[in-house]
Amino acid sequence: MEKTIHMVYEELKSFLKDEQVTMNETILQQHSKDESYHSPQTPDMVVYPESNEQVISIVKIANAHQIPIIPFGVGSSLEGHVIPYDKGITIDFTLMNKIIEVRERDFLVKVQPGVTRLQLNKELKKYGLFFSVDPGADATLGGMAATNASGTTSVRYGVMRDQVRDLEIILPDGECIHTGNLAQKSSSGYNLNSLFVGSEGTLGCITELTLRVYGIPEHIVAGRASFPTVEDAVEAVVSILQAGIPIARVELVDELSIKQTNTYSETDYLEQPTLFLEFHGNEAGLNHDVAFTKEIVADHGCQEIQFEEDNAARNKLWDSRHHLAYAFIHSHKTKKQMVTDVCVPITELAGAIKHARQTIDSLGLYGGLLGHVGDGNYHAIVMIDLNDPIEVEKSEQLNQAIVEYALERGGTCTGEHGVGVGKMKYQQREHGKALQVMEKIKLALDPNEIMNPHKLIHSKRRGQ
Amino acid sequence: MEKTIHMVYEELKSFLKDEQVTMNETILQQHSKDESYHSPQTPDMVVYPESNEQVISIVKIANAHQIPIIPFGVGSSLEGHVIPYDKGITIDFTLMNKIIEVRERDFLVKVQPGVTRLQLNKELKKYGLFFSVDPGADATLGGMAATNASGTTSVRYGVMRDQVRDLEIILPDGECIHTGNLAQKSSSGYNLNSLFVGSEGTLGCITELTLRVYGIPEHIVAGRASFPTVEDAVEAVVSILQAGIPIARVELVDELSIKQTNTYSETDYLEQPTLFLEFHGNEAGLNHDVAFTKEIVADHGCQEIQFEEDNAARNKLWDSRHHLAYAFIHSHKTKKQMVTDVCVPITELAGAIKHARQTIDSLGLYGGLLGHVGDGNYHAIVMIDLNDPIEVEKSEQLNQAIVEYALERGGTCTGEHGVGVGKMKYQQREHGKALQVMEKIKLALDPNEIMNPHKLIHSKRRGQ
Incomplete structure (x- = not known):
């Protein structure tokens, strides 16, 4: 095996620059883990392609030698997705981080997989647009598509799968395909977009994404509502949804988590089960939504509700929510x-x-x-x-x-x-016999099981 | 072959009632076509299962004899989806038309595939809910899922694929699987929901659907706006979307089609390129959206704009739009x-x-x-x-x-x-090498190619 790895390394060196392929121990360590508690494992080597052609060549070499490939963004996954338990080549997409095209009036953007969420939103702001999926971490868009990420805004705008219009995928045999097109909807052929979104690198490498973006709302209001119990807070949310209020974010933070927030983010929020809320829309409609929400939360025993319209206070609110995981780690x-x-x-x-x-x-x-x-x-x-x-x-x-x-x-x-x-x-347990359908799809598309083995679906490869 | 068909007929008779399996010529004729211009072809027989167990038995028999199966709703498809070009058994789902469960506070409904869109909406109205996808025809929900139908409301609520939370599918080998669950979102396993939605009966039979429904909006306003040219009308729509107005429907009807409407639906609409518009929301927000829309269409040369708030006028407007295809046929x-x-x-x-x-x-x-x-x-x-x-x-x-x-x-x-x-x-032409991925999926799940052959994807079966 070691001989094969050395051979593969030399083959990769023949078309990649020195700094694009490495077996440096520090770099291998950096690619041995994600943000989860799952035990680390280093890959055999890490490569940094700069183009889809290079990804094709890397994948073809790996497939010829039946060496695993693990696509890697920034390693912010939370279930060990990028840990190379079967060794192999980790493809780090950091260098493929270009925003290729903003089609402003089509509400579309085309990006390389290494572009991060905040990088994209910084660019989109110039056009009065934003990308809606917000998982907290500044993940890469390739990684977010691979795991079907979502987060605080999906109640209004949907999850990652809902934003993906097209993916360029390098299949395990090195073929390059497109899973969709630029149209808002399509009933043509099997829906490959949704199959590849959430496939966690087990079916191919994402080398380009076309994503739906939205106009920045005319008006945004955010707020906090405190309740005696978690149940009261949850019931209030059910009633808000039932009333048809198009809420843009609604996050529950329990008492213990609010305490962590107050310590870490230096806030002085009431230490009670709390909803963080956000509304997007025009001013008139929003005032109505906020007033209606106030009535509803009052019916559910809300003890304090406070709304913020200015940017700074709103950002502080959401920063404190997003930093909550780190607040726990910090303490x-x-x-x-x-x-x-x-x-x-x-x-x-x-x-x-x-x-x-x-x-x-x-x-x-x-x-x-x-x-x-x-x-x-x-x-x-x-x-x-x-x-x-x-x-x-x-x-x-x-x-x-x-x-x-x-x-x-x-x-x-x-x-x-x-x-x-x-x-x-x-x-x-969750999928029953549907799991066999997934296994058939995996084997049909990746018969050598080189793509991120032992993730999402069981491999017959030499074990973990 | 005729002998096989006779054997299959007898096998089916052993567990289906007489009226559930037929080779009656009139009924075969009824199942030989859809609403399209594609040439008709009768199946060998038509069966009317009453339960998923019966569908399983039918599919197992067909698979054992390698006889094609064609799932059939009400035959309102528009590209020949249900025409049995390779003969076989048409499964008519008319008798499986029960609304199994309305989970009002979860915004979910569980139905059998033969339930039609209008039947569902009639029931949902009692709960203050509605099902959003409106393709015009009173299609079955099984058929709408099979083709990923959409229509006038998808600009706001999404297409059929966006509403499907779970499908019960009978696979070509008779196994019964569920493609999803009741949760609003999931990142567990490959997304089979979206693969089976739009698969046009080529991967299995849908025997149950869990669908997302919505609260009936607090307030609805509909209107018509006439423009000098089609381009002006389209440009106005781009500007409305760009402004972030959450429009619920926006339909273009060209001059010639408006003339057909005026004749058929006895309306007196201005015979110009026209947008039919609808807004959903709270009254305050909606008034703002309508006022803003009026400004925008005026900028695009709108000659006349008229809004209707009362139910009767609004229904007349949408009926005339939905009857447009029939208006052409009628004349x-x-x-x-x-x-x-x-x-x-x-x-x-x-x-x-x-x-x-x-x-x-x-x-x-x-x-x-x-x-x-x-x-x-x-x-x-x-x-x-x-x-x-x-x-x-x-x-x-x-x-x-x-x-x-x-x-x-x-x-x-x-x-x-x-x-x-x-x-x-x-x-x-559209999918390029991605078509091979679709073919691999088809063959992995339906190796005998019995499911609706010669539709969506080429079969190696004896040809059309």
């Missing part, structure tokens, strides 16, 4: 973060969150609850000491209890983080 | 209708429509232009005498010219009608 520096990610039908959410809190407490773990409640997607953030087998075992028990609760109620084991390695064990 | 009773269906990036729409009008006129055909301009999707409706080979040839030329214009500009050959048999010849 538990010797521990790792384990984040659950189920999504349930909205009417099951209050019960699910209550059950999660009880399970955290009964296991004696330390963790907060927060989530994109408009979608029925919530996270338990638990800090664990990876050197303490009992704590690790308890966190596993928590994850399992939360997933089982969701699956029993028609939910999913992952709302937005993806399967990676962490949710593999729930795939059979 | 050309000896002819068949050929409808084109491309979708282009919105900035290419004005040029595309202008090109279509010039092509219709230069070919000496009779036809109108209309479309869902907010999506960039438009139709040319042309009346042709199928016994006149020159007219048939000209209509083919028109379709081809329209498709090529769209494909050259990043569009698609079908925005909402699907491939069926009519758009097969454009699949290679």
